Amino acid sequence: MLKRIGRRMLAATIAAGVLFAPALAQAGEVTFWTWRQEDRAAYAELFAEFMKANPGITVKFESFAVEQYATVLSTALAAGKGGDVIHTRAYGGLEQFAKAGYLLALDNANVPELANLGDDAKASLTLRADGKVYSYAFASQTLGLYVNNEVFKRAGVTPPTTWAELIAVSKTLKDKGVVPLANGMATAWMAEVFTSVFTNPLVGPEFSADLLSGKATFSDARYVGALTKLLELRDYMPPGFTGIDYPTAQQLFLSGRAAMFAGGSFEIANFRKQNPKLDMTFIAPPAPQVGAPRLVSKFFDGGYAVNAKSSNQADALKLVRWMGTKQFGDRFSALLGNISPIKGVTIADPMLAEVAKLNETSAPYITAVYFRYDSPTGSELLQAGIQKMMAGSMTPAEVGASMTQGITRYFKPFQK
Amino acid sequence: MSLFVAWPLLSALRYAFFSFKGVAPDAFVGLANFRDVLTSEPYASWTWRALWHNVIVFTSLMVVQNGLAYLIAFALLKGLPGHRVHQVIVFLPVVLSAVIVGFLWKLFLHPMFGMVNAALALVGLPGRPWLGDEATALGSLIFTNAWHWVGFPALIFLAGMQRIQKETLEAARIDGANDRVLLTRIIWPLVAPATTIIFTLTFIGSFNWFELPYVMTGLNGSPGGATDVLGLYFYRTAFGNTTSGLQDFGRGSALAVLMFLFIATTCAVALRYLRRREIQL
Structure with a gap:
């Protein structure tokens, strides 16, 4: 009896394995795993062009729901499965897979094209422990x-360049019955984006370096002062903004x-798709003073x-x-x-080209770039705090x- | 079948004692993960806050949802005109998925376009961001849950009430018992088995609460953790929040084990008491 049960269980296990295991590619077939279903x-x-240039190789696109991607990926990789080429996140999101030994280290010998990336792009996909790049x-x-040009024109205002202008413009817009700033606080990650845009x-440009060296913490007067300024924006956000989520x-906008929206360049394609007639500009956030x-x-978003x-x-x-x-x-x-980080890329789209130009005066998105490697992440802490x-x-x-x-807990420069 | 049930439980138990190198198990760390989630900041505050929210959810649902269900069941028992239609209406939301109900009520409670604020405006009352206000967010979720599920305990209570012999109720009536006396002195002890079932299901449901808060206020338990419950906290810790966190199977498994032990122990103790109560009554 026990033998029979054992045999049945073995058969069931094998059947389940065959049924559910996402098989690695067959010879000449490369599977590409991603969360970007859209x-x-x-x-x-893109892959059709690759396959044309590389006869004998076929690329299979396999996508998973964004919320489950990391879980599906870690389960598959732990079982020795998963795509041959894997779309990964950057920073801590990459490190947890690289650390586990699931990804192949890329170097100038196996991927000479690494030379086409800038240092910050490579750093975003490097395992800090061994200094090797694991994703492209x-x-x-x-x-x-984002500024809605038509709404601004109608209200007779111009895009703000300083904080004082932002407040003055917002006041005028509000008086004219327009919501100055579309953002709400209900979606936690967007609250973090909102914070970074304005703070x-x-x-200032030296703050992130001071954080990394331990010269400053998040209790620094510069950071607390910047957060305090955010409170001034509450009057210009939608009514009930604490309950306004990202889609709203x-x-x-x-x-x-609403006349303005604090967000990322990743919105451009989506905004255009949803309202092709929208006359918008993507501008740098206001400076503290002239x-x-x-x-x-x-x-950086992630890599291959x-x-x-x-x-x-x-x-x-x-x-x-x-x-x-x-x-x-x-x-x-x-x-x-999206802006490809590959050197010398031609960006034909004027709005995207403008974003690329703005990148010349940029600072890192601090919580994502430096504090998403260990738990509790800076993002988790900021998201909860900023909502409150x-x-x-x-x-x-x-x-x-x-x-x-x-x-x-884990960041040595703060432990001094 | 046992393999499918036991294996995940055992692997969660095993992972709870390991540190992780990224997403792969690394070294045996004894009770370190349990210590972290129970005593080490900020995890300890998050754990106790989530547990406290679950306690509030359970208590509120027992009183509001199940209390209302008891009264509805009695009203249906009385066979008032139209009781059959109302029986269907009360039970109708139960057949909807929690995801649909969550989205629906998220829309109703929307601060700018929601039906609830619009209705309040009609009578001159100010609206509010129900799900965005720390004072009302958890209450709004509890209300939505009660709206969704009230038909289920009502049906169980009704079935329990219908098993009571008509003569018993008629005798009580002849002796001068009004509805209040019937409900508190006669029916309540006689529906004890139904109460046991409802208590157990509400307890398990409340401490495994996930879908509704996930759909309505997100994985972070927004705003600022005001709707964070153990289910969300466990999921976020173990599987990571794509927009803020990392996968931490060690601490996540420790939380899962603690939740399992808490629910199983409390259920066992409560069931023992409730079964004894059924016999006594």
């Missing part, structure tokens, strides 16, 4: 301020009910990695190398409306202190 058509076009950067993102110019904020730099926040257990590593590397060429970068930027601060149940100093306290 980019399927663009990647189909695909896009940089910029956080700034980065206020804290987008719709308020797209419909012209003459001070208007720093946009910059970060090769599965360390891929049975078709040679072809997978071929694909990643191709995705590191200028030819790919040009097409990628044109098709997906904007609702009035926490002070800016308390938000700074809670971030410093949480990060001190």
Whole structure:
């Protein structure tokens, strides 16, 4: 009896394995795993070009829901499965997979195209422990301020360049019955984006270096002061802004009910798709005073990695190398409306080209770039704190202190 | 079948004692993960806050949702005109998925376009961001849950009430018992088995609460953790929040084990008491 049960269980296990195991590619087939379901058509076009140039290799696009991607990926990789080429996040999101030994280290020998990336792009996809790059950067993102030109024109105001102008313009817009700033606080990650957009110019260009050296913490007067300034914006956000979520904020801006939207360059393609007639500009956030730099926040989205257990590593590397060429970068930027970090890429779209120009005066998106490697992440701490601060149940100093306290657990410069 | 049930439980138990190198198990760390989530800041505050919210959810649902269900069941028992239609209406939301109900009520409670604020405006009352205000967010979720589920305990209570012999109720009536006396002195002890079932299901549901807060206020338990419950906190810790956190299977598994132990122990103790109560009554 026991033998029979054992046999049945074995058969069931094998059947389940066959049924559910996402098989690694067959010879000549490279599977590409991603969370970007919405980019399927663009990647189909890109991969068709690759397959034309590389006869004998077929690329299979496999996408997963964004919320489950990391879980699906870690489960598959732990079982020695997963795509041959894997779309990864950057910074801590990459490190947790690289640290586990699931990804192939990329170097100048296996991917000479690494030379096409800038140092900050490579750093975003490097495992800090061994200094090796594990993924090839695909896009940089910029956080700034969207302006609805038509609404501004109607109200007779011009885009603000300083904080004082931002407040004055917002007041005029509000008096004319327009919501000045579309953003709300209900979606935690957008609250973090909102914070970075406005605080980065206020804290100044040296702040992130001071954080990294331990000369400053989040309790620094510059950071707490910048958070305090954010409170002034509450009067110019939508009514009940603490309950306004990301989709509502987008719709308020797209419909012209709100004049500005603090967000990332990743919105451009989506905004255009939803309202092709929208006359918008992406500008740098206001400076604290005339003459001070208007720093946009910059970060890298993620990259293309090769599965360390891929049975078709040679072809997978071929694909990643191709995705590191200028030819790919040009097409990628044109098709997906994102800025490729590959050197010398031509950005034909005028708005995207403007964003690329703004990147020349940028500072890192601090919480994402430096504090998403360990738990509790800076983002977790900021997201919870900023929601409370904007609702009035926490002070800016308390938000700074809670971030410093949480990060001190693992960040040596704060432990001094 | 046992393999499918036991294996995940055992692997969660095993992972709870390991540190992780990224997403791969690394070294045996004894009770360190348990210590972290129970005593080390900021995890300890998050754990106790989430547990406290679950306690509030359970208590509120027991009183509001199940109390209302008891009264509805009695009203349906009385067979008032139209009781059959009302029986269906009360039970109708139960067949909807929590995701649909969550989205629906998120829209109703929207601070700018929601039906609730519009209705309040009609009678001259100010609206508020129900889900964006720390004072009302958890209450709004509890209300939505009660709206969704009230039909279920009502049906169980009704079934329990219908099993009571008519003669018992008629005798009480002849002796001068009004509705209040019937409900508190006669029916309440006789529906004890139904109460046991409802208590158990509400307890498990409240401490495993996930879908509704996830849909309505997000994985972070917005705003500022005001709607954070153990289910969200566990998920966020173990599987990572794509927009802020990392996957931490060690601490996540420790939380899962603690939740399992808490629910199983409390259920076992409560069931023992409730079963004894059924016999006594």
